[in-house]
Amino acid sequence: MNLPSVAFIGTGIMGLPMARNLLHAGFPVRAWNRSPGKLQALATLGAAVAPTPAGAADGAQVLICMLSDGPTCDEVLFGENGAALALAPGALVIVMSSIPVDTAVEQARLCAERRLRYLDAPVSGGERGAREASLAIMVGGETAAFEQGREVLAAMGRPVHVGPAGTGELSKLVNQLIVASTIATVAEGLLLAERGGADPAKVHEALMGGFVDSPIWRQHGQRMLNNDFTPGGPAKWQLKDTRTALAQAQKLGLDLPVGRLVDSLFAAMVEAGDGELDHAGLIRQLRRNNPLPE
Structure with a gap:
């Protein structure tokens, strides 16, 4: 053939x-x-x-x-x-x-x-x-x-x-909003474990197989644990996609508050100079937003 x-x-x-x-x-x-x-x-x-x-x-x-x-x-x-x-x-x-x-x-x-x-x-x-x-x-x-x-x-x-x-791109916007918000939530969860005195790696292991488990929990969570942000999906492109998704939502008369918040976090990450890092590097921004007490 x-x-x-x-x-x-x-x-x-x-x-x-x-x-x-x-x-x-x-x-x-x-x-x-x-x-x-x-x-x-x-x-x-x-x-x-x-x-x-x-x-x-x-x-x-x-x-x-x-x-x-x-x-x-x-x-x-x-x-x-x-x-x-x-x-x-x-x-x-x-x-x-x-x-x-x-x-x-x-x-x-x-x-x-x-x-x-x-x-x-x-x-x-x-x-x-x-x-x-x-x-x-x-x-x-x-x-x-x-x-x-x-x-x-x-x-x-x-x-x-x-x-x-156009609906392929619309589907991708749905995907990117969910990916961005999940990465943000995974980063928040691991930061909470880290600052609360638990071993974040053990928390990561313990939650596998439960409702939290997902490719993002496994792959991006591991990147966060390893502090390895070699770009698979650079944060600057994640921000591009959340901006595009929010613009499309506005055209449809929709308010997506979680999307707006996550977009602002990625915007801060890019503005801090981390735009070329993998989007899992968002945990770095959350750490900057929550500095350790001196």
């Missing part, structure tokens, strides 16, 4: 292992990244390396975009010599970045004008999920487009079609 050719745009913390899994699954991949050095690992696995986004997209049947934000995706896809402009009619554009809902809807419209199919398919699961091809993939777009891209997406994780264009 001939697998569709894939152009992969953006091979950073998440994009690199995602593209690697496509290669392992047998998909022909041509990749582009703003920092060319990050492409070498893919080239050794058989990926073709393109000098421009349009060069990666030329002749591709599927274009995957895994960039930092909406404006960057717009520029790379639809700007001068944009990647989407190099695709033939009938090709599929899959934006797997976390971008605003309205941006995804507009991108879908621009693709339709060019007779391209479009999916917004953001992911959850962090760098580990990207490496293990176990990402949760929330997909918005037409059913026919989803069926066209299902096999490609399944090589990177578990795709679920949630509705029309």
Whole structure:
């Protein structure tokens, strides 16, 4: 069976292992990244390396975009010599970045004008999920487009079609609000254990298997115990997502008080210079907010 050719745009913390899994699954991949050095690992696995986004997209049947934000995706896809402009009619554009809902809807419209199919398919699961091809993939777009891209997406994780264009990004905003608030609560709990005289590592162990247990409790809680905040998901991107979620809620006339509070904590963390650290580093901000008595 001939697998569709894939152009992969953006091979950073998440994009690199995602593209690697496509290669392992047998998909022909041509990749582009703003920092060319990050492409070498893919080239050794058989990926073709393109000098421009349009060069990666030329002749591709599927274009995957895994960039930092909406404006960057717009520029790379639809700007001068944009990647989407190099695709033939009938090709599929899959934006797997976390971008605003309205941006995804507009991108879908621009693709339709060019007779391209479009999916917004953001992911959850962090760098580990990207490496293990176990990402949760929330997909918005037409059913026919989803069926066209299902096999490609399944090589990177578990795709679920949630509705029309934009609803994949809406699902990601739901995810990010829950992730951010859970990280904050885990950090508060471990700080309480730490300052109350318990062994936080033993508390962490004792609560496994109960209602508290979750990937965040296990993985991010362990990061907090180890004070290891090597970024899997940098705090600055967590803040971007909570801001986007709150803006979307405001458009819908919703007040999300927990979301607002957690957003303010991540904003303080970024302002304190910890924006490049993993979002589990929020415990550092809580410690700053609660200094030890002299």
